[in-house]
Amino acid sequence: MSESIKDTDKKYVMNTYNRYDLEISEGMGVNCYDIDGKEYIDMSSGIGVNSLGFCDMGWVASVTKQACKLNHTSNLFYSQPCALLAKSLCEKTGAKKVFFANSGAEANEGAIKIARKYSFDKYGKGRDRIITLVNSFHGRTIATLSSTGQDVFHNYFFPFNDGFDYAKANDIDSARSLIDDRTCALMIELVQGEGGVIALDKDFVSEVERICKERDILLIVDEVQTGAGRTGKFLASEHFGISPDVTTMAKGLGAGLPIGAVLAYDKCENVLGFSMHGTTFGGNPIVCAGANYVLARMDDDFLFAVEQKGEYLREKLEKIDGVESVSGLGLMLGLKLKTKNSSDVVKEGIKRGLIMLTAKDKVRLLPPLVISYDEIDRAVAILEAVLKD
Numbered sequence: 001m002s003e004s005i006k007d008t009d010k011k012y013v014m015n016t017y018n019r020y021d022l023e024i025s026e027g028m029g030v031n032c033y034d035i036d037g038k039e040y041i042d043m044s045s046g047i048g049v050n051s052l053g054f055c056d057m058g059w060v061a062s063v064t065k066q067a068c069k070l071n072h073t074s075n076l077f078y079s080q081p082c083a084l085l086a087k088s089l090c091e092k093t094g095a096k097k098v099f100f101a102n103s104g105a106e107a108n109e110g111a112i113k114i115a116r117k118y119s120f121d122k123y124g125k126g127r128d129r130i131i132t133l134v135n136s137f138h139g140r141t142i143a144t145l146s147s148t149g150q151d152v153f154h155n156y157f158f159p160f161n162d163g164f165d166y167a168k169a170n171d172i173d174s175a176r177s178l179i180d181d182r183t184c185a186l187m188i189e190l191v192q193g194e195g196g197v198i199a200l201d202k203d204f205v206s207e208v209e210r211i212c213k214e215r216d217i218l219l220i221v222d223e224v225q226t227g228a229g230r231t232g233k234f235l236a237s238e239h240f241g242i243s244p245d246v247t248t249m250a251k252g253l254g255a256g257l258p259i260g261a262v263l264a265y266d267k268c269e270n271v272l273g274f275s276m277h278g279t280t281f282g283g284n285p286i287v288c289a290g291a292n293y294v295l296a297r298m299d300d301d302f303l304f305a306v307e308q309k310g311e312y313l314r315e316k317l318e319k320i321d322g323v324e325s326v327s328g329l330g331l332m333l334g335l336k337l338k339t340k341n342s343s344d345v346v347k348e349g350i351k352r353g354l355i356m357l358t359a360k361d362k363v364r365l366l367p368p369l370v371i372s373y374d375e376i377d378r379a380v381a382i383l384e385a386v387l388k389d
Contacts, residue, residue, distance in 0.1 A: 005035070022350055027054030030368050030375045032355075041379045042355045043367045048193075048225050048332070051252035051294060053368035059255050059293045066289035073285065075278065081288035088295045089263060092234055093247065096269035100282040101260035104224030104250035105139025108187070110262040110277060111246045112143055115185035115218045116163075118271045122216070129182045130220075133169045137194035138187065138222055147187060150195070170204045179211065185245075186212055187220040190236040190329075196360040197327050197334025202240055209242045218245040218268065224260075228252035229298045229369050231330035232307025239329060252369070255294045257287040306330055306369050309376065313365070316380045322387030327362070331369060334362040337387070345386055354382040 005023055025035045030053050032040050045051065052059055066081060073079055086098040101107050112130060119127040132138065136149040145153050146161035154160055165183075168174040169192065186208055192198045212219040219242070226236035227249040233239055235247060247263040260282070264271065281287075310330035317326050317335060327334045337345065342358045349356050357364040367379070 020347065020350055022355075029053040029056075030371050038353065040350070040353050040355050041375060041382070043365045043379050044355050044357045045252075045366050045368045046256070047357065048230060048251045048366045049254065050256055051228055051230070051369050052255045052297065053370050056255065056370070058297070059290055062293040063257070063286055063290045066286045070285045072281075074280070075283060079283070079285050079288075081285045081292060082283035085283075085288045085292050085295070088292065089249075089261060092295065093263055094243070095247065095263035095265055097264045099262040099264070099272070099277065100288070101250075101262065101279055102258045102281050103139075103260045104222075104248065105141045105144045105260075106279065106282075107224065107248035107250055107260035107262050108138045108144045108147070108222060109141060110260075110272075111187065111220045111222075111248050112147065112185075113277060114246055114262065114264060114268050114271050115187075115220060117276065118218060118268055119184035121271065127182055127184050129163050129165060129180075130185045130187055131165045131167050131175060131178050131183060132187045133189070133192070134166050135169055135192050135195035135198070136166075136187075136189055136222075137192070138189075139224075169198070170201045172204055172207045175208060176211070179215065179217070183215075183217055185218040185220050187222060189222045189224075189226070190240060191226050191231065191332055193225040193332065193364075194359055196362050197332060197364055199327065199329050200240075205240045205242060209244075212245075220244060220246045220248070222248050224248055224250045225366075226329070226332060228294065229303055229306055229330075230332050230366070232303060232310050233330075234298060234303060236329060253291050253294060254287055255290055257290045259287050259291055302369075309371060309373065312373060313367075313376050313380070316376065317365075317383075320380070320384050320387060322384075331365070331367055331371070333365045334359055335365070336362055340387060345383075348386045348389075349382060352382050352386060354379055354386075356383070 023035045024032050032042050089098050099110050116128045132147050132149050134149040138144040138147045143161050147164050149166040165178045167178050221237050221244040245265050245267050250260040253259050314326050322338050324336045324338045342363045346356045
């Protein structure tokens with residue numbers, strides 16, 4: 001690593017990230033290189049962002065073309081990339097309207113506002129509580145930290161926002177016990193990413209949807225990490241056969257540029273009106289041009305290939321002696337290890353040219369969706385060697 005960059009970073013960047021001892025200089029596809037030219041296989045994709053890998057040339061061309069034409073205009077005016085992206089997302093998901101933000105946390109903030117406004121319009125004041133799940137993660141703004149069902153995040157930044165209750169994941173009695181006349185929404189991740197890459201049970205999710213429809217409670221699905229093909233379907237909700245009222249997206253949708261999206265379905269398409277929500281950079285033409293390219297790539301064949309590669313990777317991982325179990329869906333997998341510490345394994349993997357992540361006590365793998373079978377084999381071989389030593 002370049003000591004000058006490391007020292008400069010430590011001196012001038014707020015110390016909010018526990019960085020690994022690696023300076024990534026450039027990348028192409030699934031591979032990247034440090035400042036000394038050492039090659040790494042990236043099984044993290046920028047925490048699920050680089051859905052098409054590093055510097056996909058079609059994506060680069062789309063973004064560059066737009067940057068040369070129109071870099072930004074305010075949301076007081078129309079722009080083609082924004083309108084076309086909204087149209088494509090609605091056609092692909094069945095949503096009716098989309099609001100564009102800059103991140104997953106912002107998208108979840110928008111969903112929270114929609115839920116409370118929907119209930120206020122229909123039932124008046126006081127029906128404003130949102131149930132989330134224990135072990136969930138929805139963002140780092142004050143409201144989304146408050147909605148996150150992990151006590152470790154409820155510290156320092158007091159007072160946190162009121163209005164959130166936390167049900168146990170996969171425990172329908174826990175959810176039922178919290179629902180009352182003040183409940184306006186349930187917000188869930190179908191795979192709890194930061195919480196350990198844990199997929200919810202289908203029966204639990206189906207019953208949550210049934211209760212929500214029965215009581216006119218909005219069902220919000222946070223697909224910030226699972227959306228845009230990560231699980232082998234464009235949205236993870238397709239695996240569960242459910243129809244949410246609001247879906248949030250971010251990460252892989254932009255393939256490297258910051259974007260968030262709030263997808264509103266039939267009940268919610270007209271809840272937010274003029275001046276009730278907004279953002280300076282949401283719907284930026286360059287960002288939307290990149291996302292339009294991502295959507296164009298994610299046809300049925302592409303998504304089927306992701307699903308197949310996810311099954312292949314899971315089978316390979318389950319055969320490794322040091323792995324106790326594998327959780328998750330598609331190319332979003334968590335490894336519970338038999339004896340080794342996940343953080344130590346990730347650090348050693350980097351030394352050997354493999355970039356991975358942690359989630360709680362697990363090793364987390366979020367490879368680019370374009371990863372090849374050969375690259376999967378190479379990555380698994382490195383991981384297996386790390387766990388053997």
